Each structure stands twice: as structure tokens, then as C-alpha cells.
Amino acid sequence: MITTYDLTKRFGDMLAVDSLDLSVGAGEIFGFLGPNGAGKTTSINMMIGILTPTGGRVELAEIDVAKDPTKAKSITGYVPDQPNLYEKLTAWEFLMFVANLHKVEKGRAEKKAKNLLEMFELIDRADEQLGGYSHGMRQKVVIASALLHEPKILFMDEPTVGLDPASARLVKDILRELASEGVTVFMSTHILEIAERMCDRVGIIQKGRLLAVGNMDDLRQAAAAKGAMKHPEASTLEDLFIELTGGSDYAEVSRYLEG
Amino acid sequence: MDRTLLILGVELRQAFRAGSSADGKSSRAKRIARNIMGYAVLLTIAVFMGRGAYNIAANLSEELAACPNVVRTVWVNLMSGLSLGIFIMFFMTGVSVVYQTLYESGDLKFLLSTPTPAGSVVAAKLIVALVRNLMAIVPFMYPVWVGYGAGSGAPVSFYIMSLLAIVFAALLFTAVVAIFVMLVMRIIPTQKMRQIIMIGSLAVGFAFVVVFQVFNAKMARSNGLDTAQLAQAAQGWGLGNTWYLPHVWVVKTALLTTSEFGFSFAESLLPLAVTAVGAFASVIGLSTKAFLAGWSAAREVEKGRKKPNGRRRRRALLRIGRKVAGDDLAEGVSPALSDTMIRRHVSQGWGIFAKDLTILMRQPVIWYSVLVALVASGFYIYNMSYGMRSGDVGSMVGLMKDIVLFVLVMMSTISSSQMAGMCISMDGESLWAIRSMPIEPGTYYNSKMALAMLPGSAVFTVLALAMTFVSDLPQYPLYVSLPVGYAAISMLGSIGLMFDAIKPNFTIRMSGAGGPKRDASKALISMGVSLVGTFLLGVAFAFKGYYSSFSILAGIDRQVATCISVIAFTAIVVAGHVVARSIAIGNIKRMLRGESN
Numbered sequence: 001m002i003t004t005y006d007l008t009k010r011f012g013d014m015l016a017v018d019s020l021d022l023s024v025g026a027g028e029i030f031g032f033l034g035p036n037g038a039g040k041t042t043s044i045n046m047m048i049g050i051l052t053p054t055g056g057r058v059e060l061a062e063i064d065v066a067k068d069p070t071k072a073k074s075i076t077g078y079v080p081d082q083p084n085l086y087e088k089l090t091a092w093e094f095l096m097f098v099a100n101l102h103k104v105e106k107g108r109a110e111k112k113a114k115n116l117l118e119m120f121e122l123i124d125r126a127d128e129q130l131g132g133y134s135h136g137m138r139q140k141v142v143i144a145s146a147l148l149h150e151p152k153i154l155f156m157d158e159p160t161v162g163l164d165p166a167s168a169r170l171v172k173d174i175l176r177e178l179a180s181e182g183v184t185v186f187m188s189t190h191i192l193e194i195a196e197r198m199c200d201r202v203g204i205i206q207k208g209r210l211l212a213v214g215n216m217d218d219l220r221q222a223a224a225a226k227g228a229m230k231h232p233e234a235s236t237l238e239d240l241f242i243e244l245t246g247g248s249d250y251a252e253v254s255r256y257l258e259g
Numbered sequence: 260m261d262r263t264l265l266i267l268g269v270e271l272r273q274a275f276r277a278g279s280s281a282d283g284k285s286s287r288a289k290r291i292a293r294n295i296m297g298y299a300v301l302l303t304i305a306v307f308m309g310r311g312a313y314n315i316a317a318n319l320s321e322e323l324a325a326c327p328n329v330v331r332t333v334w335v336n337l338m339s340g341l342s343l344g345i346f347i348m349f350f351m352t353g354v355s356v357v358y359q360t361l362y363e364s365g366d367l368k369f370l371l372s373t374p375t376p377a378g379s380v381v382a383a384k385l386i387v388a389l390v391r392n393l394m395a396i397v398p399f400m401y402p403v404w405v406g407y408g409a410g411s412g413a414p415v416s417f418y419i420m421s422l423l424a425i426v427f428a429a430l431l432f433t434a435v436v437a438i439f440v441m442l443v444m445r446i447i448p449t450q451k452m453r454q455i456i457m458i459g460s461l462a463v464g465f466a467f468v469v470v471f472q473v474f475n476a477k478m479a480r481s482n483g484l485d486t487a488q489l490a491q492a493a494q495g496w497g498l499g500n501t502w503y504l505p506h507v508w509v510v511k512t513a514l515l516t517t518s519e520f521g522f523s524f525a526e527s528l529l530p531l532a533v534t535a536v537g538a539f540a541s542v543i544g545l546s547t548k549a550f551l552a553g554w555s556a557a558r559e560v561e562k563g564r565k566k567p568n569g570r571r572r573r574r575a576l577l578r579i580g581r582k583v584a585g586d587d588l589a590e591g592v593s594p595a596l597s598d599t600m601i602r603r604h605v606s607q608g609w610g611i612f613a614k615d616l617t618i619l620m621r622q623p624v625i626w627y628s629v630l631v632a633l634v635a636s637g638f639y640i641y642n643m644s645y646g647m648r649s650g651d652v653g654s655m656v657g658l659m660k661d662i663v664l665f666v667l668v669m670m671s672t673i674s675s676s677q678m679a680g681m682c683i684s685m686d687g688e689s690l691w692a693i694r695s696m697p698i699e700p701g702t703y704y705n706s707k708m709a710l711a712m713l714p715g716s717a718v719f720t721v722l723a724l725a726m727t728f729v730s731d732l733p734q735y736p737l738y739v740s741l742p743v744g745y746a747a748i749s750m751l752g753s754i755g756l757m758f759d760a761i762k763p764n765f766t767i768r769m770s771g772a773g774g775p776k777r778d779a780s781k782a783l784i785s786m787g788v789s790l791v792g793t794f795l796l797g798v799a800f801a802f803k804g805y806y807s808s809f810s811i812l813a814g815i816d817r818q819v820a821t822c823i824s825v826i827a828f829t830a831i832v833v834a835g836h837v838v839a840r841s842i843a844i845g846n847i848k849r850m851l852r853g854e855s856n
Contacts, residue, residue: 045853046853048695049695049852049853050691050694050695050851050852050853051852051853052852052853052854066852069851069852070697070698070699071697072697073695073696073697073698074697076695078691078695080691080695082688084687084688084689084691085689085692086614086618086689086692088617088618088621088622089614089617089618090599092599093599093601093614093617096599096601096602096610097601097610097613097614097692098692098696099602099605100601100602100605100606100607100609100610101607101610101611101693101696101697101698102696102697103605103606103607104605105605106602106605109602110602129621145692
């Protein structure tokens with residue numbers, strides 16, 4: 001469903017994404033992990049067609065994003081890392097705006113939007129302007145807008161940041177249900193617990209390069225191959241992440257601080 | 260004081276770095292080139308205005324050399340008009356600057372969370388607002404004074420004093436508006452009421468200033484330009500009777516060191532400086548009591564209807580899937596949500612247009628601008644109608660019709676080019692929503708074009724109707740003037756939109772009562788091109804009225820000349836649209852695909 005071929009992005013002299021080759025199947029939940037500035041958001045932006053790659057290409061459901069970005073965008077939903085919204089629109093107006101841009105039939109869009117607003121417990125405040133919403137509430141509106149047109153592929157950049165525990169749980173439930181219906185979910189996250197429990201596979205990126213990709217067993221093997229871990233078979237994703245991204249120095253400091 | 264300077268230092272650094280990117284030398288070179296272009300346009304306008312003022316002053320001095328009292332009277336009156344013009348310009352642009360800088364600055368949240376006293380923060384922000392107001396007005400006003408001084412042989416000190424007078428005028432205006440805004444924000448309980456009171460009061464203030472000017476103009480007309488009467492008036496000048504008006508202080512301050520006028524320090528610089536500095540000090544004093552509470556209130560948003568909160572989450576949860584997708588949601592279970600203009604038609608172009616219109620309608624500054632535009636237009640129609648009668652134009656009826664039409668177009672274009680210049684930029688930080696949607700660049704352009712045309716067309720319609728029913732000046736019938744006006748406004752709007760597509764400024768905020776931050780160089784280039792475009796269109800359309808003045812064209816038949824006028828006008832409109840659309844769509848395409856990152 002998502003395939004990248006040698007995807008590369010340079011900003012001036014800085015190599016943000018270096019020859020990324022990835023393939024994510026239909027109905028799969030894929031976790032994209034990496035330290036700050038690793039190239040996660042840049043990769044997602046290229047995949048959804050809002051950033052032109054320096055090299056390589058992206059296919060979404062066999063649609064070349066560079067050649068037909070409009071068609072590619074019509075089957076994707078996107079949740080950005082920052083829920084910046086039109087502050088003078090109400091949540092209801094924003095959802096109707098998004099429905100218009102996706103050409104969702106009027107009656108269906110209204111039912112779907114009401115359903116989503118109810119689900120996120122925003123229905124009673126749907127007529128308020130978004131300028132008065134908290135970060136978490138905006139995040140919910142953005143997630144609702146990404147689901148409104150029933151996308152085949154959902155890209156989510158840190159989707160649970162700012163959400164209260166109940167809403168974060170709700171998002172997880174939604175993602176599982178969508179995946180069970182064949183929707184592909186590609187999400188970046190810093191919360192390794194979410195990635196470990198929810199994702200079918202994860203990819204770890206650092207300095208623009210994909211270090212490892214696969215399920216937990218694959219990652220353990222990759223860490224074992226580096227030879228630094230004593231018991232890779234018992235390691236958590238956090239251990240593997242720190243090992244693979246070279247964060248062991250920080251782990252030492254952390255252990256020292258914890259006494 | 261130290262903290263105020265520290266904040267100002269950071270503001271200054273940000274201003275210098277504004278627009279720079281991490282992309283290195285090439286973008287820096289582009290930025291410098293764009294700035295140079297902007298400054299070149301600015302300089303051209305300044306020279307043009309200064310030169311005009313110089314000519315008037317030189318001619319006046321030469322023709323009335325025998326009557327120095329008359330010359331002085333005329334000067335004082337003209338400078339008084341200019342000074343009033345400064346305050347009118349402040350009213351038109353400065354109010355939103357003050358509000359935006361004081362209540363909408365992005366760093367306020369951070370600054371107020373530090374142990375910096377509110378007074379230091381407000382002082383720094385007020386100085387920033389002062390500088391912004393000055394930068395908006397000095398390039399247009401000061402060259403006129405300089406030209407005037409040069410044409411009349413004023414001493415060197417005149418240039419310094421006139422600049423000082425403008426600075427104090429700006430400080431006075433900025434501080435008084437800040438006091439007013441702070442009090443309204445502090446005292447009035449609801450956001451909507453605050454907006455209504457603020458906008459209404461400022462518009463009334465503006466109307467008062469303009470009406471005062473109309474009264475002065477009428478008095479001047481009743482006196483005529485009879486030399487004897489002017490000389491008689493010079494005995495008493497009349498300015499002493501209005502010693503309490505700030506614009507009179509400004510004139511007197513500018514002329515303080517010009518000996519033949521004999522104004523004293525006590526009636527010029529002293530009241531101006533004391534009032535301005537006093538108002539500034541009052542703002543600082545008031546800030547400790549009123550600013551913080553008002554700033555918090557400014558961030559409030561009108562609440563919607565409160566409904567009993569049914570815990571519907573779980574019931575709705577299982578309906579998220581694509582197959583069921585809300586189909587089984589019972590009608591009437593959810594609270595009825597308001598009908599929205601955005602959803603009136605299911606089309607992408609309408610969606611973007613209606614979204615932009617909804618946002619704009621909720622901008623208090625837009626309503627202030629509309630009120631100011633109406634007052635200014637009324638003033639303009641009054642002056643034009645009473646200043647010139649149809650009988651005065653004699654054989655120039657045809658040309659007069661064209662002049663009236665294109666003056667209306669020019670006035671309408673000002674509001675249209677302002678809107679066009681921010682149509683794309685207003686998507687701001689929410690641009691991701693547009694970029695991630697399946698939108699064709701052409702659709703996006705068309706919807707923005709409709710928005711760009713809207714204010715200019717509305718203003719033009721009002722002006723054209725008002726001129727038709729109020730003035731007896733020779734005019735085209737509405738079935739001619741309206742289509743011609745709309746065509747011209749649309750072309751000029753498309754050029755403004757093109758500039759915004761070339762260099763959008765996504766850092767503008769369209770919230771609260773704050774107006775958009777304007778990109779000075781882009782706004783100036785856009786305005787310059789609009790004025791040149793209006794002139795070209797006017798010259799083309801008026802061809803039938805002046806062609807016989809050229810001996811080489813005198814033999815052309817009147818009907819042929821009319822055809823040439825219409826064809827030339829249409830060709831310019833079409834060519835302008837084609838070029839602007841092509842360039843804009845190319846840039847929008849790159850923007851949507853992220854090529855411009």
C-alpha cells in the first residue's frame with residue numbers, strides 16, 4: 001500500500017532522509033521511530049505529497065505521488081505533528097470544510113462528522129471557534145478530519161501527543177479497528193509503549209537512514225547482530241531503540257541518575 | 260528599563276532576520292533582491308510625492324512673492340491638511356498595529372511568564388507599535404514635507420523639526436489608542452462587546468477627524484483663493500483658535516524654527532511633546548493594573564451553546580469503520596449543529612472561498628476597515644461632487660467620464676489589492692490542511708481570486724451607485740461603468756494574488772482583532788503595480804476621449820477610436836489575467852507539492 005524507493009531529501013547541505021526504502025502492506029499498522037530530528041516528519045511529508053523529494057519516489061496504492069498527487073491525496077488522511085487549525089472556524093465548520101475538499105456527499109459527511117465529534121466528546125462544543133480549544137481538543141479535531149473521508153491510508157505524526165489517557169486509548173482503538181478493515185496506518189511516535197503494543201512492524205530511523213525495520217523479533221535479531229546486548233531476546237522496544245540508535249551513553253547516564 | 264531594552268533588542272534582531280531561511284546563500288540573495296526592489300519602489304513613490312510638493316511650493320512662492328503673508332497662510336493651511344492626513348492615515352492603519360502588537364504578539368505568553376514587570380513588556384511592545392506606525396507613514400508623508408521645504412527654501416532645521424513632529428504625532432496616537440484599547444479590554448466583560456465598542460468608537464473617531472476636515476475644506480472653498488481675502492485671513496490665521504488640536508501642534512512644531520512664522524515653543528513642541536510623553540507614561544502606569552487581565556480576556560473565545568453532555572463515546576465508537584461510517588447514527592440524537600455557509604455547495608472551490616469568507620467576517624479589523632472605507636468614500640464623493648460641477652468641465656465631458664470611472668476604480672483597487680496580497684498568506688499555519696487535500700492548483704487559485712475581487716467589487720459598486728445618485732458630474736451609465744470597473748478590479752486583483760503566490764507570508768495571524776502583518780516590500784510592489792495597472796487601463800479606455808489631441812491620430816473616426824479603446828482595454832485585462840494566473844498557478848502548484856520548502 002505504501003512503497004518508497006530510494007527516497008531522499010536534502011535541505012541545502014543537510015541530508016534529512018537518506019535513500020529510504022520501505023514497504024507497508026494493506027491493513028498494517030506501521031510505527032516509525034527515531035530520535036528528534038531523525039527525519040520522521042520529513043519522510044511522512046514526502047509520502048503524502050506535501051514535500052518534493054530530492055530523489056527517489058513514493059507510491060501509495062500504486063499511485064505515483066509525484067505524478068498524480070491529487071489522486072494520491074484523495075485516498076490518504078493526515079494528522080500533522082502540530083494541530084494548527086483555522087482559529088476563527090468552529091470545529092463543525094472545519095470538518096465541513098474538509099468534507100468539501102474531499103467531495104464527500106453532504107448528508108453522509110454530516111452524519112460522519114457528528115459521529116466523530118460524539119466519539120471524541122466534542123459534539124457539545126462543536127459550535128465553538130477553534131481558537132478557544134485546548135491542544136488536545138484540537139488534536140481530536142484533526143484526527144476526526146483525517147477520518148472523515150474514510151481514507152485507505154492514514155498518516156499520523158505523533159498522534160497521541162496532547163491527548164488525555166482516555167482519548168489516547170480511543171485513538172488506539174480506532175486505529176486497530178481501521179486496520180482490521182484494511183486501512184493502512186503509518187504513524188510516527190516517541191511513545192515506544194504504543195509502538196510496541198500496537199504496531200505490526202516498526203522502522204527505526206536515525207540521521208535520515210533506516211537502521212532497522214520489522215517486528216519485535218526482527219529488531220531483536222538486528223540488535224543481537226550488533227552484539228552489544230547481553231540478552232536481546234528479553235529486551236523491550238525501548239532497549240532495542242536505545243541500542244540501535246546509539247543511545248547507550250544516555251542510558252548509562254539515566255541509570256546513574258536513578259542510582 | 261533594562262528589560263525593556265532587552266526585549267527591544269530581541270525584536271530588532273528578529274526584524275533583521277525576518278524572512279531568512281536555513282537554505283543558505285541563494286535565498287538570502289533573493290531576499291536582498293526583493294528588499295532592494297521594494298525599497299526602489301518606495302523611493303520612487305517618495306521622489307514622486309516630494310517632487311510634486313516641491314513644484315507646488317516653488318510655484319506658490321514665485322507667483323505670490325509679492326504677498327508673503329498670503330504665502331504663509333496657504334502654507335500653514337496646506338501643512339495643516341498634511342498633518343491631519345497623518346492622523347487620518349494613523350486611524351486607517353495604526354489601530355490594528357497597536358492592538359496586534361500589544362495583544363497578539365506570539366511572545367507575550369512567554370514574556371509574561373517571566374519575572375519581567377508588565378510595564379516593561381508593554382513599554383517594549385508600545386515602542387514596537389510606534390516604529391511600525393512610523394514606518395507605515397513616514398515614507399509617504401515625510402517626502403511631501405521635504406519637497407515642500409525644498410520648494411519654499413525652508414531652513415535645514417525645518418527637516419529635523421518636521422520629522423520630530425511626525426515622531427511625536429505617532430507616539431501620541433499610539434499611546435492614546437493603547438490606553439483606549441487597554442481600558443476596553445479590561446473593563447468590558449464580553450469579547451463581542453469589546454470588539455463592537457472598540458471598532459465603533461474608533462470609526463466614530465475617524466469620522467470626527469474626517470468631518471472636521473470636510474468642514475475646513477468647505478470653509479476654504481467658501482473663501483476661495485482670492486488673494487485679498489487670503490491676505491486678510493493672514494492677519495489672524497485662525498490656528499490660534501484651535502490651539503488645542505494635536506495636528507495644529509504638529510504644524511507649529513515643524514515650523515518652529517522657521518523664523519517668519521513666529522510660533523513659540525509653548526504653543527508647538529511643548530504641548531505636543533508633553534502630551535505624547537504623558538500618554539506614553541500613562542500607558543506604562545495603566546499597564547500594571549489593566550494589561551494582564553485584558554490580555555487574558557483577549558484570548559477568550561465566545562462560547563457556543565452548552566448542551567447536556569451525554570456520554571456517547573462508547574456508543575459511537577463502533578461506528579467509526581468505513582463500512583458503517585455513521586450510516587446507522589440515529590437522526591436527532593446529536594445536538595443540531597448550525598448550518599454553515601461552507602457546506603452550502605459541495606465543491607472544493609466553494610469550500611475554500613466560503614471558509615476564507617467565514618474567517619474574514621469574524622475579523623473585527625475587517626469591519627473597522629469597512630467603516631473607515633465608507634467614511635473615506637463619503638468624504639471623497641463629497642469633495643469630488645462639490646469641488647467640480649458638470650458645468651465646469653465644458654468640452655471635456657467624455658474625458659471627465661473616464662476620469663471619474665477610473666478614480667473610482669483606483670479607490671476600489673486599494674482595498675482589493677490589500678485583500679489579494681494576503682489571500683494565500685491567510686492560510687498561514689493551517690496550510691497543511693490545504694496541502695494534504697486533493698486540490699488542483701487551478702481550483703485553489705479560482706477560489707482565492709473570487710475572494711480577492713470581493714472587497715474591491717463591493718466598494719466599487721457602492722461608489723458607482725453613490726456617484727450616480729449623488730453627483731451631477733458626467734458619468735457613464737451603470738451598465739457600462741460596472742462591467743468595466745469589475746473587469747479592471749479583477750485584473751488588478753489577479754496581479755495582487757500573483758504577488759502573494761510568489762511570496763506568501765504564512766507567519767501572518769488572522770485571529771482576535773489583530774489585522775494581518777504586512778510584508779512591506781511586497782505590499783509596496785503590489786500597490787505600485789496596481790497603480791500603474793489602473794493608469795494603463797485608464798489610458799487605454801479613455802483613448803476615445805483624448806486621441807484627437809494628437810495630430811497624427813486626429814483623422815480617426817470617433818467610432819473607430821471607441822473600438823480601439825474597448826479592444827485595448829480588453830486586451831490589457833485579458834493579458835494581465837493570463838500572465839498573473841499562469842505565474843500564480845505555477846507557484847501554487849509548487850507550494851502544494853512542497854517544492855518551495
